Amino acid sequence: MRLADGTVVQGELLLGADGLKSVICQQINGNIPATYTGDAAWRITVPVERLPENFMEQVMMVWMGPGRHVVAYYLRAGALLNFVGLVETEEVSEESWTARFPWERFKADFAGWHVDVQTIIDAADQEGCYRWSLHYRPTIRNWITRRAALLGDAVHPTLPYLAQGACMAIEDGAVLTRALDQADSIVDALQLYQRNRVDRTVRIVNQSTANRTLFHLRTVDEIRASFANRDEGADRNAWLYSYNPLTVELV
Numbered sequence: 061m062r063l064a065d066g067t068v069v070q071g072e073l074l075l076g077a078d079g080l081k082s083v084i085c086q087q088i089n090g091n092i093p094a095t096y097t098g099d100a101a102w103r104i105t106v107p108v109e110r111l112p113e114n115f116m117e118q119v120m121m122v123w124m125g126p127g128r129h130v131v132a133y134y135l136r137a138g139a140l141l142n143f144v145g146l147v148e149t150e151e152v153s154e155e156s157w158t159a160r161f162p163w164e165r166f167k168a169d170f171a172g173w174h175v176d177v178q179t180i181i182d183a184a185d186q187e188g189c190y191r192w193s194l195h196y197r198p199t200i201r202n203w204i205t206r207r208a209a210l211l212g213d214a215v216h217p218t219l220p221y222l223a224q225g226a227c228m229a230i231e232d233g234a235v236l237t238r239a240l241d242q243a244d245s246i247v248d249a250l251q252l253y254q255r256n257r258v259d260r261t262v263r264i265v266n267q268s269t270a271n272r273t274l275f276h277l278r279t280v281d282e283i284r285a286s287f288a289n290r291d292e293g294a295d296r297n298a299w300l301y302s303y304n305p306l307t308v309e310l311v
């Protein structure tokens with residue numbers, strides 16, 4: 061493989077784990093079109109010392125309102141609160157972890173929301189408010205060549221509406237490792253890997269896309285009606301959270 065600086069490196073297997081703008085995926089599958097969803101994701105993390113004591117239970121919290129929603133959960137064993145606020149906007153910006161936007165706009169986007177949402181936004185580092193423009197991409201079923209494999213966002217970029225993008229990348233890594241151990245050749249291992257990962261990741265990506273509609277209903281009545289007969293926890297436990305990439309049978 062020739063790198064951008066001209067260096068040539070050789071190996072038995074190339075892993076394309078280069079994220080949603082993957083050049084390796086582009087070489088395997090050509091250009092994958094991206095279409096703006098109409099949504100942007102505000103992202104901040106807040107050290108818990110900046111929040112009132114026992115501010116929020118150690119569970120994932122979701123707030124929903126017309127055309128937008130908020131997800132908050134703790135990271136690093138409760139030391140940091142992660143906050144993602146999804147808003148509909150016609151203003152398309154970058155798909156980037158480092159695109160900063162003014163705190164005042166963040167605050168304005170959630171004006172009138174629940175007091176806990178205000179507390180988190182008020183505790184944010186005002187220079188550290190990030191906004192990511194979310195795009196749809198078609199699902200990809202071709203993950204491998206004889207000597208290369210794709211992994212993570214490089215091959216299954218997803219909307220974050222099921223919070224599974226990084227989880228899928230970790231699962232890919234575990235299954236690929238096992239496939240390389242089990243199969244007699246790299247070619248067989250890559251086929252085993254692809255066979256065992258594509259359907260699950262396509263399902264997750266499609267479910268995440270469907271959740272965009274569910275999470276952005278227009279009225280409280282619509283939201284109530286949609287969730288009245290659903291049990292999100294039970295549904296996800298049945299197929300999503302119960303999957304173990306270290307023990308699932310590879311067929």
Ligand SMILES: Cc1cc2nc3c(=O)[nH]c(=O)nc-3n(C[C@H](O)[C@H](O)[C@H](O)COP(=O)(O)OP(=O)(O)OC[C@H]3O[C@@H](n4cnc5c(N)ncnc54)[C@H](O)[C@@H]3O)c2cc1C
Pocket residue numbers: 077078079080082083101103144192211212213214220223224225226227228229
């Ligand atoms: C707003 C938002 C909220 C999210 N929330 C969650 C969540 O709650 N739970 C969850 O599981 N997931 C979540 N995700 C998704 C998660 O962040 C991604 O799925 C995950 O980061 C993908 O990991 P990756 O290693 O495949 O790609 P990346 O994290 O994108 O890493 C790719 C790496 O490759 C490097 N790279 C790229 N091109 C090259 C190159 N040519 N040469 C060398 N290096 C290169 C990049 O610099 C980067 O370090 C969220 C995403 C967004 C946008």
